[in-house]
Amino acid sequence: MFLFSYDHVDVSGSESSHHRIYLTVITVIIALFMLNLALVGFCVWRRKKRSSRSMSGMAISLTERRNDEGTEAKGLDLPLFDLGTVADATGNFSIESKLGEGGFGPVYKGKLEDEQEIAVKRLSKTSVQGVDEFKNEVVLIAKLQHRNLVRLLGCCIEGEERMLIYEYMPNGSLDSFLFDEAKGWLLNWPTRYSIIVGIARGLLYLHQDSRLRIIHRDLKASNILLDMHMNPKISDFGMARIFGGDDTEVNTMRVVGTYGYMSPEYAMDGIFSVKSDVFSFGVLVLEIISGKKNRGIYDSSRRLNLLGYTWSLWREGKGLELVDEAIGDSYPKAEVLRCMKVGLLCVQERPEDRPTMSAVMLMLGSDSALLPQPRQPGFVAMRGPLEPDSSTSKQDSLSINNVSVTMFEGR
Structure with missing residues (x-):
């Protein structure tokens, strides 16, 4: 009887001890979890506060530089719009006014009191592009004026709102015509050639x-x-x-842009220069001629993208087979082949082989026979996910909602 009681007490004590240990462990785990959650919340709060402070500082800086009438920033020549004006112009950012959405955030069409039509880019709180890109665009494009660059009319920095106000472009973006079979026919060859030359002029500027x-x-x-x-x-x-200064190229660990338009040296090594833009221009030229996206597959046996496919046709003397069917049969063949050759010269693998934009402008008006022979393009084969040979999709095949890709690579 005594032995039975002793064993009973011992077992009960053991169970009680295990129970206390179990509760202690659970308590510690919960405490660590809550602490970690609090730290994450604090970091997010500090980041938002820092961004808000940065933008507030920018707003103050712009405001201080306004002239006596309070209409423009002296240093930036950039008007500041108040939130009420922008809200009224866009119907309080109504769904009907929404033109689309990109990495920056939604874009709205609006009309000011003087009947001027505007496009409003509103920075989203969940934007993958962010405050740095907003500030970069405000400070940079305000200093640029050219007929082939979109004109920034002003910005709105009020409370948590960050908006850029542009001139409204009634025909939207080039891709909405170029890669849509139903609208591609609206781009005849004279229009396409004019677009190629206009982009070249803008880049040269x-x-x-x-x-x-x-x-x-x-x-x-x-x-x-x-x-x-x-x-x-x-x-x-x-x-x-x-x-x-005298910089000719820069090496960066933060590679930004869109796959299919990036030059090899930039995508692989983070090295960018004016020749990086020249490569992107060359891709655009070939897309404008063909009505096809670079990242499509146009030779399944060799996995050739548009650059590889164009190069293959060019070497075989079949360059005109690349021309978009939407253009029809009536076009100046010599001019089309000259543009194709310029495009191939721009997408050559080695940046030193690519022409400058000033040379491109001369080439576009020269005899094709006088131009140098292009060498093999960079990135002629697909390395990423397949995209069918189609020109009907309006979505950018490289990212969701036309968001530019940002890659972080260790150097």
């Missing part, structure tokens, strides 16, 4: 003729906007970089 030497770094069909007369205007300068 950025690289050589503006007060600043600027590398766009995200030149693509969706970043070419078309006005009511189908004149092209380069847009979206959030990723652009200013070259200072």
